[in-house]
Amino acid sequence: MTIYSVMPLELVLDGIRxxxxxxxxxxxGDVRLQIEAxxxxxGRxxxxxxxxxxxxxRPELTPGTLVAYGATTS
Incomplete structure (x- = not known):
């Protein structure tokens, strides 16, 4: 893999592991979401x-949006 970036390599690879x-x-409702608590x-x-x-x-369902949740299915 080749990465071309003007950012320092430490910032690009931060958190990769x-x-x-x-x-x-x-x-x-009629939408199933995968969220991170x-x-x-x-959750996000x-x-x-x-x-x-x-x-x-729908803008309220874009990734990164914080939502309140109650019951989980998995």
Whole structure:
């Protein structure tokens, strides 16, 4: 792999060996979200795993958005 960047290599590779997660799967209406818990009952959206196509265009479901959640499915 070749990386071309003006950033220092230490910044580019920072955290490369850290494992992501753990992730939770949450059903929010007709959309299934994969979230990363950041506090009890609050998570950051990682990605949408299932839902209607127009859900991918909704700004409140963009990755990185903080959401409140209750029940988890997995």
């Amino acid at each position: 850290q494992q992501p997660g753990p992730y939770l799967t949450v059903q929010a 950041v506090a009890p009952g609050i 959206i990682v990605r949408l795993t299932d839902g209607p196509l127009d859900a991918y265009l």
